[in-house]
Amino acid sequence: MLLTHRTVTADDATAIALLNCLVREVCAPDRQVWRDGGRLVLRLPRAGVRLRAGLARPPVGPTFRLVPPVEERRGDAWEPAGWERIADLAAGELELATGRANPEFPAQVRDSRTALDAILAARAGVPDDPDPYLASERSLVAGHRFHPSPKARQGAPADWLPYAPEARARFRARWLAVRADAVAEGGDAGAFAALDAPPVPPGYRPLPVHPWQFALLAARPVLRRALADGVVRDLGAGGPLVYPTSSVRTVHVPDADLFLKFSLDVRITNCVRKNAWYELEGAVLLDGLLRPVFAGLDADLLAEPAYRTVSLADPRLYEGFGTIVRQGVRGLPGTPLLAAALADPYGTALAGLPALASPDGAARWWDAYVRLTLRPVLAAYLDHGVVLEPHLQNVLMTVDDDGMPVRAVFRDLEGTKLTAGRWDLRGVPDAVRAAVSYDAERGWNRVVYCLFVNHLAEVAAAVADLHPALDRDLWRTVRRALTGSGYADRPGVRALLAGVPFPAKANLRARWGRDADRAAGYVPTLNPL
Known part of the structure; x- marks a missing residue:
């Protein structure tokens, strides 16, 4: 399985x-x-400026492939x-559209560009991960196409490159040894064993x-006192x-076949x-609540059975050292690959799969992919009131x-x-219940955005990159799967089949408004169903 990169x-x-965001x-x-031959032209409606870029192929659905020159x-x-x-034009347009400025925006774009340049330099000459799964997790050089x-990540490249997946870091x-009463x-505390x-x-x-997190919090007075008193002992890296x-x-x-979800006080x-x-x-x-749900779904959910942290007189330390254990991937059927790697226009993960070597094979591959992804997400929401977040970085697809x-x-x-209203959460603390x-x-907007816009549209575009003649057929496959899912009579699904616009998460506007990710809004985008 190839996991190299096209030139970027x-x-x-x-x-x-x-441009994608604009x-x-x-x-x-x-x-x-509008299209102008082999280019896409866009006009900033308030600034009156026109921009254009090349089109790798005609757009189908809510995604498209823009290429230089711009x-x-x-x-x-x-x-x-x-x-x-x-970036300057985008800032000017958004200031006119919203009536407020955001002096942080140009710096965030610049930081992202600087980080990407550092990542590309760090990857040069470093061998790829031999494990296809790990290679897929660590291949996302350019990141989200619609952000x-x-x-962008806090700190200079020297601070974060030792911990960067794109640089194929390992550490x-x-x-810490923490006294039991702290x-x-x-x-399940045994999950850490x-x-x-x-x-x-x-x-x-x-x-x-996380070593980076320890460095960020090491000067906290409460931690320094706990270390001096022996309540916490620093065992170093190991x-x-x-x-x-x-x-x-x-x-x-890999040695334990687990994941550790560290806390990291860094904006990414x-x-x-x-x-x-x-x-x-x-x-x-x-x-605990979702294990019975997934027992009846044709899909898997990686369990998160436990967390552990320190209980000291500093909430920053409680949250900052909080670590969650997540189930590993060794028992899954087939080889897991990150969906985002399959959709990456700058990668070649998809082209490395033999099943997609021909148009007929790619059509069969896509039919299987859609069925395996779509039905569990709909069943979870419509039958159980569970809002999964099936965006590209939250889904693995195992392959033969x-x-x-x-x-x-x-x-x-x-x-x-x-x-809300579908589950009995009496006795759960208010903040946890709200979270x-x-x-x-x-919930429905989140499901539709993540499943159709962020995920299926992007993987479909990657399949069409390999076999452009399939492009429109790919969305016919999605329609057939949706019609035959058993949920075609539900109001939300009927609306999708009738062509109601998809909700697309507004990452550009969220960054401009400095909104929390949870508060990000949506804009309507083309529904090709």
């Missing part, structure tokens, strides 16, 4: 990501996008437009934390090697990646030796929610 530069990837969130809603209309001529110019700063966790934990932790003194328990996955802060521990794209106390408790709560899909695997309970719940409309 930081400048081009940054420019194209900005098309989806600014220009298309105002009908200011140009701006000046007078009677088209002139080259670099990523900095596009203005997909690789050992920082281990430990807070939930779920599978880790080859350094020995701890009697009466203490081992706690793995234990098995861990491999950061696509989320950066979640690492795979939209969010500071901290395990809030209610998210620690919510993970264990959802783990030819690369044919075998089973969909969902993960990350932070993004999984329960439909794990969505109202029905919000």
Whole structure:
């Protein structure tokens, strides 16, 4: 299975990501996008500026393939437009559209571009991961195609490259020995026992934390006092090697076949990646509630059976050292591959699967992929009131030796929610209940966006990159699967089949408004069903 990359530069990837956002969130809603031969032209409706880029092929559905060169209309001529110019134009348009400025925006775009450049340099000459699964997790060089700063992360590259999945980093966790009376934990505490932790003194328990996070919190007075008093002992780096996955802060521990979801007080794209106390408790709560649900679904959910942290007189430490254990992948049928790697336009993971070598094979592959992904998500929501978050980085697809899909695997309970009113959550703390719940409309929008726009549309586009003649047939396959899913009579599904626009998450507008990811809105986008 090939997991190399097509040629990509930081400048081009940054420019194209900005254009993707402008098309989806600014220009298309105002009908200011049109094709001109082999190019796509977009007009910023308030600034009156026209931009254009090449089209790899005609767009089908809510996604498209823009390619360099990117140009701006000046007078009677088209002139080259670099990523900095596009970022400035986007900022000007959004200020006119919203009536407020955001001086942080250009710096975030610049930081993302700088990070991408550092990632590309760090990958050069470094051998790929021999494990196809790990290679897929660590292949997302350019990141989210519809985000203005997909690789933005806090700190200089020297701070984070040692922990960057895209740089194929590996490291050992920082281990703390925490006195038993200063430990807070939930779920099955034995889940941590599978880790080859350094020995701890009697009466203490081992706690793995991210080395970067330890460095960020080491100066906290309460931690320094706990270390001086022996309540917490710093054991240093040790234990098995861990491999950061696509989320950066979640690492795979192959020796134990587990994942550790670390807390990390660092902003990556939209969010500071901290395990809030209610998210620690919510993970264990959802783990118990969802196991019976998935027992009846033709899919798997990676369990999150336990968390552990320190209980000291500093909430920052409680949340900052909170670590969640997640089930591994060794028992899954077939070889798991990250869906985002299969959809990556700059990667070749999909082209490396023998099953897609011919158009007929690709059509069969897509039919299996859609059935395995679509029905469990709909069943979870419509039958059980469970809002899965099946975006590309939250889904693994296991494949057989030819690369044919075998089973969909969902993960990350932070993004999984329960439909309010469908579950008895009496006795659950208010903050935890709020964190794990969505109202029905919000839940349905999240399901439709993640499943159709973020996921299936992007994988379909990657299949069409290999076999362009299949492009429209791919969405006919989705329609057949939706019609035959057993849910075609439900109002929301009927609306989709009738062509109601898909909701697309507005990442550009969320960044401009400095909104939390949970508060991001949606814009309507084309429904090809």
